[in-house]
Amino acid sequence: MLQITNLSNTVAEKPILNGLSLSINAGEVHAIMGPNGAGKSTLAYTLGGRPGYEVTGGSVLFNPVRHPRESGGPVAASELDSRVRGNDEAENRDDGGMIDLLALAPHERAAAGLFLGFQYPVEIPGVSNLQFLRESLNSQRRLRGEEPLSGAEFIRLAKEKAALLGLDMEMLKRPVNVGFSGGEKKRAEMVQMGILDPKLAILDETDSGLDIDALKVCGAGINAIMRKSDKAVLLITHYQRLLDYVKPDFVHVLSGGRIVKSGGPELALELEREGYAEVAA
Amino acid sequence: MTALALPTRREEDWRYSDVAAVASVWPVPAPERIVLGADEVRAHALLQDADESAVIVRDYVIEVAAGARLDFHLLNIGGRLGRVTFDVRLGKAAHFALHAALIGGGEQTLEVVTTVTHAEPDATSEQMIRAIMGGKATGNVLGQIAVAKGAQGTDASQSVKAMLLSRTATVNAKPELEIFADDVQCAHGCAVGELDKQALFYMASRGMDPATAQTLLLRAFVAGVFDGIADEAERERFEAAALAKLEGLA
Numbered sequence: 001m002l003q004i005t006n007l008s009n010t011v012a013e014k015p016i017l018n019g020l021s022l023s024i025n026a027g028e029v030h031a032i033m034g035p036n037g038a039g040k041s042t043l044a045y046t047l048g049g050r051p052g053y054e055v056t057g058g059s060v061l062f063n064p065v066r067h068p069r070e071s072g073g074p075v076a077a078s079e080l081d082s083r084v085r086g087n088d089e090a091e092n093r094d095d096g097g098m099i100d101l102l103a104l105a106p107h108e109r110a111a112a113g114l115f116l117g118f119q120y121p122v123e124i125p126g127v128s129n130l131q132f133l134r135e136s137l138n139s140q141r142r143l144r145g146e147e148p149l150s151g152a153e154f155i156r157l158a159k160e161k162a163a164l165l166g167l168d169m170e171m172l173k174r175p176v177n178v179g180f181s182g183g184e185k186k187r188a189e190m191v192q193m194g195i196l197d198p199k200l201a202i203l204d205e206t207d208s209g210l211d212i213d214a215l216k217v218c219g220a221g222i223n224a225i226m227r228k229s230d231k232a233v234l235l236i237t238h239y240q241r242l243l244d245y246v247k248p249d250f251v252h253v254l255s256g257g258r259i260v261k262s263g264g265p266e267l268a269l270e271l272e273r274e275g276y277a278e279v280a281a
Numbered sequence: 282m283t284a285l286a287l288p289t290r291r292e293e294d295w296r297y298s299d300v301a302a303v304a305s306v307w308p309v310p311a312p313e314r315i316v317l318g319a320d321e322v323r324a325h326a327l328l329q330d331a332d333e334s335a336v337i338v339r340d341y342v343i344e345v346a347a348g349a350r351l352d353f354h355l356l357n358i359g360g361r362l363g364r365v366t367f368d369v370r371l372g373k374a375a376h377f378a379l380h381a382a383l384i385g386g387g388e389q390t391l392e393v394v395t396t397v398t399h400a401e402p403d404a405t406s407e408q409m410i411r412a413i414m415g416g417k418a419t420g421n422v423l424g425q426i427a428v429a430k431g432a433q434g435t436d437a438s439q440s441v442k443a444m445l446l447s448r449t450a451t452v453n454a455k456p457e458l459e460i461f462a463d464d465v466q467c468a469h470g471c472a473v474g475e476l477d478k479q480a481l482f483y484m485a486s487r488g489m490d491p492a493t494a495q496t497l498l499l500r501a502f503v504a505g506v507f508d509g510i511a512d513e514a515e516r517e518r519f520e521a522a523a524l525a526k527l528e529g530l531a
Contacts (some may be wrong), residue, residue, distance in 0.1 A: 048486050051478070110488030122483035126501025132484070135497060140488035175501075176483075196487060 001026045001232050002200055003098065007058035008257070009046050016042040018257030019058065024200070024232045026063075031235040031243055031268060034254035035276045040236045041119060043254070044204040048116040049106035061098040062200070064112040110136070111143040113199030115192075117206050121185040124176035129188065130158060132176045133195050140196065161194030165221045182209030190221040201226050202234045207242035219245025240272040253279060294366070297421040297453040299390040302336045302362040312340035312368070317349040319372075324352045326510060328522055331359035333387065338364045345375040347401070354510050355381035356519050357391050358526045366394040371404035378407040382506045384526045385418035385450075392421040399427065399462075403434040410439075411503045412454075415446035415530040422454045426469070430461040439469040444476065444502055446495070446530060492531035499527045 002024040009017045016039045024030050034040050046053045047060065101109060110116075124132065138148035149157070162169050165187050177185050186206055193201055203222070207215055223246060226233045235246060243251075243265065251267040252259045253276065261267065261279060271279050285308050288295040295303075303309070317323055331337050337360040345351050349372070357363050363385075369377050383391040391414075397406045412420040426437045443452040456469045476498055484494035503523060510516035 048482075050482050050486075105491075106482060106485035107488050107490050107494075110486060116486045118483065118486075122477075122479050124477075124480045124483070124498070124501070126504050127497050131497070132487070132489075135493050136484065136487035136489045139490045139493055143488075143490070192487060 001063045002101075002234075003059075003061040004047075005059050005061075007043075007046070007060060008056045009042065010054045010056055011042060011052060015056070016257050017046065020254070020258045021058075022252065022259060024234060026199075026232055027229045028250065029227070029233045029235065029246060029248045030250045030252065031237060031248035032252045032254050032259075033237060033268060033271055033276075036238075038254045039257045040254055041204050042257075044116060044202050044234075044236055047101065047109075047114065047202055049102075049104065049109055055102055060101040062101040062109075062112060062114065063097055064099050107139060108143065110196070110198070111140040115196055115198035115201045117189050117193065117201060117203035119205040119208060121177045121180075121189055123178045123180075125178050127176050128174065129172040129176050129191075130155075133158065133172075133192060136192075137196060157195055158191075161191050161225075164194055164224060165190050166217055167191050183211060183214040186210055186218055187214065187221075190218050190225070194221065194225045197225070199230065200232050200234070202236070204236045205238065206235070207237055207239065215242065216245060218242075222246045240268050243268050294394045294423055297390075297419065297423075297451075298364065298392060299362045299419075302390070303338065303364075306336045306338065309338040309340070312342040315341060315343045315351065317343075317345045317351055317375075319346045320348040321346070322350045324354075324511060326354040326515060326519065327356070327365065328519055329355070329357045329359050329363050329365060330522055330526075331363065333359070333361060333389065335360040336362045338362070338366075340366045341368065343367060343369040343377070345369065345371050345377055345404075347373040347375060350376040350378075352378045352509060353380070354507055354519065355379065355393065356507070356523055357381065357383045357393060358385065358522065360389065360391075362390045362392075364390075364392040364394070366392075367396065369395070369397045369406070371397065371399050371401065371406060373401035374403040374405075375401075376405045376407075378509070379409070380506045380509055381408075381410045382503045382523060383410070383412040383414075383420050383422070384503075384523060384530070385412075385414050385420055386416040386526075386530045387418060388416065389418045390421070391418070392423075394421070394423045396425045396427065397437065398429065399432040399435040399437060400429045402432050404432065405436040406438070408439040408441075409506065410441045411506055412441070412443040412452050413446065413499055413502065413527070413530070414443070414450035414452055417447075417449045419450070420452040422452070423457070424455070424469075425457040425459065426467055428458075428460040428462050428465050428467070432462045433464040435462060435465045435467070437465075437467045439467075441469075441471045442502070443473040444499065445473065446476065492528075495531045496524070496527050499530075500524065503527075 253261040
């Protein structure tokens with residue numbers, strides 16, 4: 001689903017990622033752990049396409065969304081917007097429909113099925129969560145050649161996903177993240193993820209700022225929304241504790257802008273016990 | 282100075298204006314007079330959406346007598362030059378409120394020039410002005426508040442906020458206070474900024490296309506300007522015109 005090869009980048013002309021490679025298949029949960037300054041958030045922002053994160057080398061291939069239509073069949077590649085599809089030769093390629101993620105604008109990456117969970121969700125005064133999410137979802141749908149959701153359909157979807165995360169619908173009527181506590185912001189992020197229903201979620205320190213109860217709720221939300229055979233998750237975290245609730249299939253250690261060690265879930269426990277310096281050495 | 286003399290940029294309230302455009306329509310019509318008698322309550326609204334080759338100069342001379350109240354709503358979006366000026370004189374315990382939005386693109390020059398004179402004690406005034414300029418447009422907001430000697434208990438406020446959508450757009454905001462009384466509250470604030478880049482990326486990361494994201498942020502920026510229009514159909518007309526103009530800038 002996601003294939004990162006030798007990715008390097010700079011932020012404000014300072015090199016951060018340094019030949020990072022990582023493959024994620026559908027149905028998998030990967031965790032990336034690493035010390036402060038290793039490039040964890042930079043990886044998330046670079047994949048999301050944040051301005052100022054200059055890619056200087058390497059490639060990122062992503063398997064785009066193939067949304068079923070009412071007929072039950074998948075959308076023909078020719079019906080998808082060419083930017084989300086990759087390029088016009090996509091049908092003739094033998095790469096399994098992988099597209100060049102880095103060639104897409106940030107909103108096109110989202111339409112292709114990427115979701116970025118923010119460590120510090122942004123406040124947008126004057127724009128309600130519902131308006132924000134409905135415009136986002138319908139922008140994605142337009143780009144994929146799908147009909148926009150009606151107001152009623154959208155509200156039904158929002159109610160369902162808010163209930164899943166135990167977030168009061170009243171909160172969704174308020175401006176995006178304004179006046180939300182740390183825990184509420186992260187819960188709202190998970191509601192956003194539920195509504196947008198991505199293929200790949202990259203969650204940057206979703207566990208930071210959460211108390212144990214909120215951590216459980218968010219962990220359960222991630223499992224309910226993303227633990228599916230056609231989806232994948234990349235968790236970025238400092239600590240083992242989120243991994244108690246969202247069990248990773250693979251754990252990677254990021255240090256100095258590249259993956260220095262990969263293993264199974266036991267690697268997270270080893271890191272917790274011995275520290276990054278010991279394990280990454 | 283005769284009333285018919287073409288203004289020049291040497292005059293303070295024309296300093297940033299498009300005087301070449303004004304020359305093409307000079308002399309402009311005499312000011313419109315709005316006179317409120319004692320304790321009268323009235324609302325006015327002006328939607329200035331002339332086509333973009335027009336040169337519009339609308340001058341208002343307003344007198345609000347003791348205890349009276351005037352609420353003025355303005356959406357100024359039309360014309361190569363769209364200039365609306367207010368010369369307001371407030372009697373004892375009178376109230377004047379101006380809620381205005383200026384939204385310009387291309388090479389438009391849009392202006393609001395106010396002179397609010399608190400001539401008698403206990404009058405209140407409130408001005409809320411929001412300007413959004415894209416392209417090579419220029420927005421000018423000149424706001425003078427004059428408090429006469431003896432106009433104790435004056436409470437005047439002026440809030441000007443502007444958003445620039447391009448490097449080539451300009452906003453000139455000039456508050457001016459002239460106070461000759463001592464028991465007076467005059468609050469004024471002015472800020473010129475640009476769209477929040479973090480918010481734009483956050484919206485894009487959720488799949489929102491850049492034009493929709495910009496329009497949503499700008500709608501939020503001018504939200505509230507027309508809330509006070511009591512007539513619902515009128516309010517919707519102003520909001521729809523503002524939105525259409527914003528969408529044209531995206």
